[in-house]
Amino acid sequence: MIIIMSNEVTDTQIDSVVQRLKGWGLGSNVSRGMERTVIGAIGDEGKIDKELLQALPGVEDVIRVMKPYKIVARSYQKQDTVIDIKGVKLGGRQIQVIAGPCSVETQAQMDEAAAQVAAAGCRLMRGGAFKPRTSPYSFQGAGVEGLEIFRQAADKHKLPIVTELMDVRQIDAFLKYDVDVIQIGTRNMQNFDLLKEVGRLHKPVVLKRGMAATISEWLMAAEYIAAGGNHDIIFCERGVRSFETYYRNMLDVTAIPVLKKETHLPVIIDPSHAGGKAWMVPALARAAIAAGADGLLVEMHPNPCEAWCDADQALNPQELVDLMGQLKGIAQAIGRDI
Amino acid sequence: MIIIMSNEVTDTQIDSVVQRLKGWGLGSNVSRGMERTVIGAIGDEGKIDKELLQALPGVEDVIRVMKPYKIVARSYQKQDTVIDIKGVKLGGRQIQVIAGPCSVETQAQMDEAAAQVAAAGCRLMRGGAFKPRTSPYSFQGAGVEGLEIFRQAADKHKLPIVTELMDVRQIDAFLKYDVDVIQIGTRNMQNFDLLKEVGRLHKPVVLKRGMAATISEWLMAAEYIAAGGNHDIIFCERGVRSFETYYRNMLDVTAIPVLKKETHLPVIIDPSHAGGKAWMVPALARAAIAAGADGLLVEMHPNPCEAWCDADQALNPQELVDLMGQLKGIAQAIGRDI
């Protein structure tokens, strides 16, 4: 931690900062420049309360030198984490495309979708039973019954399932239907009580980035899960809010190399929610894989024109097959499989 | 709802849209322009699934004509809602400044704070017992014990209390300590399960705006609460995320006149979390009141340099007294009291 003092700082103010650091067990290095005095804290930065330092008289700015995240940091573990989802490996050489409809609607729809997901060569399936909708008057998901439908449909094709958890009270149902990967949605990225509960489970977690979350906040949200003992976390970039109105969200493709540098955990991309239009999905999916993502979360519906939600962003079954073909070439070009 | 067809639309595609509208019980008006055919849906827009329409072949864009919010809309109730909080009126002629520390720390701190809040002429007190912190390693709040401390301190001065609810499992404790106003924080603005539970209570709710929520999403989040039967909702603007790094968040002062036009519910501003620095608070507070806000949520700490969180954004007791003096003049200039 570096403390920059204002240009009219007094010796008493400097001493007060030094004493405060001492109280936390840290040493200090006072450097008096021509125009500014700068104090460097020596010791464990984690013990410092940054905001309190900032409130002390004479302090202009306090700058962190260390990253605030620990368990999820690349410095904590050098090699990439590979997560095993019932035998499907995510985070290694093989790229995983998790496909399926936005919402679980009926058994027939899910059976059809599961067959199509498997036929396209995908090894994991997505589908929402509990849906976060902007309007209270929109379809809110099939609920627990949806989990049962999803489980049954996916089991026929041995597809592990990925589905969103919105409330701590749904955890029992998630365990009952043995949901393989728990998704924490964009709107809950900083629902800290939910993160803490998920941190106590032994289930891989897909942690979607918040609507306007910084990468640092996102890593800290993962740290909430990791701190509870669950280290099987998959980051999922799904576009962030921007001023551009042509598409729904702005896919932050730069987040891929940044996360690869900052964390050892896998990174996937959701091109469907990013662009919000099915025709944008192939280009975004190719970009994500080329940039180094470990997988994708893609919406596919047996009949997009009849989907109960997000109809215009789902691929149809043939489009998914075509996409898998395109991605194969990209994967090979960068030395990976799909 | 207006459906704009692409410039190479076929009669079959137009007919398919018309039939779909018919299926929802709506009529249609087909207008063939020189370059575009436009279909107007006639009837209850609430019955239309916009995304499904957008996915139909030949449809280029679908534009909503009606606002999606109902109960919270100004068109639902012309006159301003005035919320009665144990006799303190919010939303009427009198402006309310809700002051207090960021976190409940100790009984002594809260006793002192309550006395100072009352002495400054404020009629409501704020304080957090459950704290949403970016890091799992930061102080997470005093919890249930904090509610008890807060209740006790505030009761001595007959100050109704405002405090944040983060998890549905805390509701019993909130009822036990008879929290007067429940605050839903920025990170939970779209925690829909929490909103639904709060919608079943008979307690006024302060609904903070999400980090990058549009005003429309914010109104829809309030609609979740209202749809459950609880219409005592107070909007709280606290700054939104932006590219500017000089301060913490960008206070959206324009949201004040916009909300006053769109909803009958009260609007308050949190200048402390917006700017993130105590020295910015007076200017932002004056701006908010001048723009028509019904109140403020202001951080005040008996000794900011010792606060356990957000130390550099809290006013000290004297600064709160000074602020109240400044606001008195502004309030009078626009025909209100404080």
Place this chain on the structure above:
Amino acid sequence: MIIIMSNEVTDTQIDSVVQRLKGWGLGSNVSRGMERTVIGAIGDEGKIDKELLQALPGVEDVIRVMKPYKIVARSYQKQDTVIDIKGVKLGGRQIQVIAGPCSVETQAQMDEAAAQVAAAGCRLMRGGAFKPRTSPYSFQGAGVEGLEIFRQAADKHKLPIVTELMDVRQIDAFLKYDVDVIQIGTRNMQNFDLLKEVGRLHKPVVLKRGMAATISEWLMAAEYIAAGGNHDIIFCERGVRSFETYYRNMLDVTAIPVLKKETHLPVIIDPSHAGGKAWMVPALARAAIAAGADGLLVEMHPNPCEAWCDADQALNPQELVDLMGQLKGIAQAIGRDI
């Protein structure tokens, strides 16, 4: 300048930074912490090339300690700059409302507008002869003829005029018609060649903030003008780009106290371009004055329904009169006049 080295830095890398600083004539203070080595540069930060330092091996981050702006900084001049515009003082106790139409259309329109601006009690008039329009097919302004019309209309009421300069080749015309205040528009905030030319003139300049410019970039743009010798610069906040679509731009009211702290130059607000709707103007104007702005740039048109551009954001003459009345009360409440 503080240089933070990566956690696997070598002595050679540290030495290389120290030597580089020495080459620029600066000393250094090397502080070896438990996890990071930090180097403080001692001497004139202005001589350091920050990007070059950042590119040196072993350097993780380089942090500026000093502000990059000089002449415009509050530390350069403690007291507020008051600019004299043909006897009208901007930046002092008296608040100035600069009103007038978006574009110069006809002599009749400008004559009428000038009379109404003066009648409302405003002391300066605005109007655009050269218009930056998003589309090449929109009305581009009346040009040089517009300057003549404007000059003539304003002179009848002794109103100094404020108008936008878009191109260095128009400067002669601006001098010929003795434009009193030159406005640099949002899209030209970083048109550095234009700023340099304006820096050589002896004319006050209104420098509008760029669409998504940080406050620091804005201050640096002003520094371009100041460096040329022209210190009569007026900052004009006009809303910045955001994700919100309800209104045109998000008025950054926090920029007012920030600029008041960072610079000695006057700050005005353009509530018309910020909100983009006439009905939002009074609330935003009141907020700006309450927050400490020195003036406003407001669109008023004799007949908004007939205006040639930005028709829906202009006040009509009576609305301007009403606004002036409201602002009078706010000004008095904060110890100023209007």
Place this chain on the structure above:
Amino acid sequence: MIIIMSNEVTDTQIDSVVQRLKGWGLGSNVSRGMERTVIGAIGDEGKIDKELLQALPGVEDVIRVMKPYKIVARSYQKQDTVIDIKGVKLGGRQIQVIAGPCSVETQAQMDEAAAQVAAAGCRLMRGGAFKPRTSPYSFQGAGVEGLEIFRQAADKHKLPIVTELMDVRQIDAFLKYDVDVIQIGTRNMQNFDLLKEVGRLHKPVVLKRGMAATISEWLMAAEYIAAGGNHDIIFCERGVRSFETYYRNMLDVTAIPVLKKETHLPVIIDPSHAGGKAWMVPALARAAIAAGADGLLVEMHPNPCEAWCDADQALNPQELVDLMGQLKGIAQAIGRDI
């Protein structure tokens, strides 16, 4: 154009809109819904003044049905434009990587850089002689002398040159040194007078996206150039401003498929200015090509640690060679060459 009337509209107000449309030579279709009356304008939307309509009493919203851009629109020309730059084709099957240093420094530096650019297999070279710098005290570029140095260095390797034009007064020098491609920088995307001048030249133009420009504004800026007769325009996405602070700008990879849909003109990406760090460049470059970009603008410096500007974002010569190798595989995977 569709005009949505407010819910308390009168017949007189509706008639007034109809008459106004008639005055512009357009017909109208009035559709009276249960809650809203909607008027469709029939005829050439280009003749309508949208803002004027919005200002009419009873009008709530006015929605454009047609795209505002014409010559640059995909509907104007179905097939992709392929631009010939002294025999190098941009916009066709072959991907072009335009490489070179940020600034022209010395003849030796440019000679070395040109040799390295050619050796890496690139066919076009970039380099800045006039530099837009945030600070007036930073190096402003080598100026006209820089153009001469650049021309000489590039000619030895028959590399056409790309360099930034900042001011209309520099055009003669650009013509004298026969600059092959004129770059319009981010800060000048809406410098309309500059765009008009460039529209009169017979030189391909690289039009960089503004810091926070929407795709629509960007297309309209290109329309300014095209309207003057110069149709050889290359869009260059270089990252937009966002709330994320980890990197410099957020690369908008979605803009690639969007532009490919909306315009027939080529699209390139500048991964160097987007991320701002050399280590991010390969991932962003691969993503751009995979998403369908026609080329890249990449910074390469013979010795990045000695570069006079943007030192930490330039690749070194070997990194450029490696990047070209990676891109070759990606290009083949999507059926293109490099």
